[in-house]
Amino acid sequence: MTDLLKGLNAEQKLAVTTREGPVLVLAGAGSGKTKVITVRMAYLMLWGVKPENILAMTFTNKAAGEMKERVAGLVGKDKAKLLTVGTFHSFCVKLLRAHAAAAGLAPNFTICDASDQIAAVKGALRELRIGEASIQPSVLQGRISLMKNKLMSSDGFLASAADDQDELVGRAWKMYEEHLRRARTVDFDDLLLFTLQLLRTNERVRAELEQRFRYVMVDEYQDTNGPQYEIVRLVAGRHKNLCVVGDDDQSIYGWRGADVTKILSFDKDFRGAKVVRLETNYRSTEPILAAANAVIAHNPDRHAKTLRSAIGKGEDVVMLRGDDEVSEADTVARQIGELVRLTRAQFSDFAVLFRTQTQPRAFEEQFRLRAIPYVLIGGMSFFDRKEVRDVLAYLKLAHNPRDEVAFLRVVNCPPRGIGRGSIDKAVEIATQHGISTVQVFETPELAAELPAATVDAVRAFRNQLSVFAADPGEALVGWMRQLLEAVNYRAEVDRAYLEPKLREERWQGVLEILDLAENHVRRTRKASLSTFLEALTLDAEDSRDDGKVKHKDAVTLMTLHSAKGLEFERVYLVGVEEGILPHARSVAEDTVEEERRLMYVGITRAKRHLTITLTKTRSKYGTRVESHPSRFLYEMKGEKPPKDWKAAGSAAPAVRVTEGGQRTRKKKSSKRSAAVDLPHKDL
DNA sequence: CATGAATTTTTTTTT
DNA sequence: AAAATTCATG
Numbered sequence: 037m038t039d040l041l042k043g044l045n046a047e048q049k050l051a052v053t054t055r056e057g058p059v060l061v062l063a064g065a066g067s068g069k070t071k072v073i074t075v076r077m078a079y080l081m082l083w084g085v086k087p088e089n090i091l092a093m094t095f096t097n098k099a100a101g102e103m104k105e106r107v108a109g110l111v112g113k114d115k116a117k118l119l120t121v122g123t124f125h126s127f128c129v130k131l132l133r134a135h136a137a138a139a140g141l142a143p144n145f146t147i148c149d150a151s152d153q154i155a156a157v158k159g160a161l162r163e164l165r166i167g168e169a170s171i172q173p174s175v176l177q178g179r180i181s182l183m184k185n186k187l188m189s190s191d192g193f194l195a196s197a198a199d200d201q202d203e204l205v206g207r208a209w210k211m212y213e214e215h216l217r218r219a220r221t222v223d224f225d226d227l228l229l230f231t232l233q234l235l236r237t238n239e240r241v242r243a244e245l246e247q248r249f250r251y252v253m254v255d256e257y258q259d260t261n262g263p264q265y266e267i268v269r270l271v272a273g274r275h276k277n278l279c280v281v282g283d284d285d286q287s288i289y290g291w292r293g294a295d296v297t298k299i300l301s302f303d304k305d306f307r308g309a310k311v312v313r314l315e316t317n318y319r320s321t322e323p324i325l326a327a328a329n330a331v332i333a334h335n336p337d338r339h340a341k342t343l344r345s346a347i348g349k350g351e352d353v354v355m356l357r358g359d360d361e362v363s364e365a366d367t368v369a370r371q372i373g374e375l376v377r378l379t380r381a382q383f384s385d386f387a388v389l390f391r392t393q394t395q396p397r398a399f400e401e402q403f404r405l406r407a408i409p410y411v412l413i414g415g416m417s418f419f420d421r422k423e424v425r426d427v428l429a430y431l432k433l434a435h436n437p438r439d440e441v442a443f444l445r446v447v448n449c450p451p452r453g454i455g456r457g458s459i460d461k462a463v464e465i466a467t468q469h470g471i472s473t474v475q476v477f478e479t480p481e482l483a484a485e486l487p488a489a490t491v492d493a494v495r496a497f498r499n500q501l502s503v504f505a506a507d508p509g510e511a512l513v514g515w516m517r518q519l520l521e522a523v524n525y526r527a528e529v530d531r532a533y534l535e536p537k538l539r540e541e542r543w544q545g546v547l548e549i550l551d552l553a554e555n556h557v558r559r560t561r562k563a564s565l566s567t568f569l570e571a572l573t574l575d576a577e578d579s580r581d582d583g584k585v586k587h588k589d590a591v592t593l594m595t596l597h598s599a600k601g602l603e604f605e606r607v608y609l610v611g612v613e614e615g616i617l618p619h620a621r622s623v624a625e626d627t628v629e630e631e632r633r634l635m636y637v638g639i640t641r642a643k644r645h646l647t648i649t650l651t652k653t654r655s656k657y658g659t660r661v662e663s664h665p666s667r668f669l670y671e672m673k674g675e676k677p678p679k680d681w682k683a684a685g686s687a688a689p690a691v692r693v694t695e696g697g698q699r700t701r702k703k704k705s706s707k708r709s710a711a712v713d714l715p716h717k718d719l
Numbered sequence: 720c721a722t723g724a725a726t727t728t729t730t731t732t733t734t
Numbered sequence: 735a736a737a738a739t740t741c742a743t744g
Contacts, residue, residue, distance in 0.1 A: 095734075096733090096734080097734090225734090228734095289732080393731080448720095451721070457720085574734070597732045597733065598732090619732080620730090620731090621730085621731060634732080655735075656730085659735095
């Protein structure tokens with residue numbers, strides 16, 4: 037036992053050894069948060085707690101995996117395997133599958149991902165004859181999701197609708213809901229809400245969980261939203277052995293309904309909670325922490341704390357300003373290349389962190405140009421590709437024939453002579469009768485209203501699929517091959533991509549899904565179609581680079597959001613400009629404080645070297661626009677912005693500079709020298 | 720109904 | 735600039 041606690045400071049020890057009762061660990065960045073949780077689990081087991089009785093909730097699968105691995109290192113694989121460690125969402129899916137009937141769900145319910153949700157929202161708008169001009173589908177989807185995460189119901193929302201726009205949202209929301217129910221589908225938010233409902237109404241299930249999970253831990257508690265909080269409260273309600281770990285300065289999911297005040301009021305919700313503060317940073321050097329502290333100090337309403345470095349002195353934070361995004365990326369690529377060549381630095385020591393998904397493009401290009409290996413995290417590109425989505429839809433449809441979104445996606449891919457017009461009509465009939473579109477074709481009276489040729493075509497299609505109705509279990513891969521063969525998916529690829537090279541590439545994408553399936557079957561106990569689909573929708577990223585590139589020596593490219601919880605020897609924080617960080621929309625919506633926390637998260641990822649970059653001009657929507665240093669940079673340096681400085685959201689529009697076309701691309705060498713000028717002059 | 724051209728929109732962040 | 739959507743034609 038003394039071994040376990042060795043290397044922990046006094047506060048960390050306190051957090052670990054307080055086994056009973058509620059504990060709140062306020063853990064600054066790099067203060068050994070993960071260490072506390074993992075050692076705590078090991079410590080509990082040392083005191084005779086069975087691993088089956090421990091539950092740990094994380095926000096990403098990556099964090100869950102890392103946690104499991106670290107506990108395994110402490111107590112051994114066999115014991116660690118018996119722990120329940122996972123994301124809220126995966127925990128909920130398991131529970132809902134086990135108690136589908138009690139939760140009011142079909143046993144074969146499917147989960148729709150982000151783009152399925154958009155498709156469903158669009159469908160709802162169309163049925164209500166609301167033009168997409170009056171509200172953007174993505175905006176509508178966001179609002180629905182936010183409401184749900186604030187534990188509001190569609191009826192409640194509609195009843196309190198203040199204006200026409202709210203009314204419209206409310207009606208669309210109800211239609212969207214109906215849509216999902218009919219298709220036997222749930223969205224991400226529903227996973228939490230159905231679980232909550234189940235725990236509230238079903239005494240037996242709740243008692244079972246309460247009894248089983250005598251010790252509950254929650255990582256990144258500052259990002260817990262309403263439903264998640266309630267679930268935790270119910271599960272940990274009896275034993276109250278709840279340990280939550282978080283940092284209010286790193287709360288960056290407010291837009292998803294996360295409620296920062298929860299971490300500030302924890303000791304009120306759980307009386308007698310012990311509060312432990314971890315303020316010693318074991319990750320970064322003094323200059324990096326000084327920068328972080330300077331920025332975050334500008335946020336009011338926070339648990340005041342100052343991180344102290346246990347590392348000590350180090351290199352200053354460097355700032356670079358490039359002419360444009362190409363030169364910015366070029367400079368970073370060149371530096372990384374040189375450092376790896378001339379020093380002991382490895383590619384995997386580096387991370388490039390950015391705010392939005394459009395930023396990595398230039399970096400990918402430059403990295404490829406200089407043959408610098410990189411991994412783009414979360415780029416979603418793979419699962420957004422048409423052929424991948426199609427195949428996924430086929431799988432979902434086989435699993436749940438009423439999955440509306442999947443059905444509509446693939447009925448006519450490859451073309452089966454089922455046109456847009458007939459399908460629209462079928463959807464309309466389905467809406468009138470409150471059934472799914474597929475059912476229209478199964479009901480002779482209703483099908484009679486549609487063109488006979490279409491009906492026959494759909495029937496033939498359904499017959500093709502009915503062969504695959506049964507879950508193949510571990511024989512998944514062969515089954516998938518047969519399915520693709522049966523529906524002649526190759527024809528769709530050939531049709532959509534005329535160029536042979538592209539064709540081959542896209543077909544490779546299809547084959548890659550087969551690889552994923554094979555990996556999944558190999559690694560998963562009791563693998564089946566439904567476990568595979570869950571793995572794909574819930575941890576898309578992880579399953580992708582699994583087995584393949586896990587330990588590749590490569591630079592990491594990712595968003596600030598996905599960087600939370602990670603650390604790197606050398607960090608490039610790029611595009612630190614008004615309009616990007618803080619994002620223009622955050623300025624408009626008055627949520628700059630959350631952006632500041634994002635900046636803080638970015639800075640504190642760096643262990644030894646931090647470089648902040650920005651540009652002079654940047655192309656936006658295809659035109660070149662002048663960029664301005666982020667306000668956070670002035671805050672960091674303790675300076676006042678110049679008089680002519682303009683905030684991103686201010687009324688003055690961004691200035692157009694030039695329409696620089698090919699010119700920028702050719703003169704690479706001349707640009708290089710210009711790229712590196714210290715912004716002290718500019719700032 | 721399918722195809723390619725013309726048009727329009729797009730950029731927050733994620734389970 | 736690229737992607738998505740709508741339009742016009744066979």
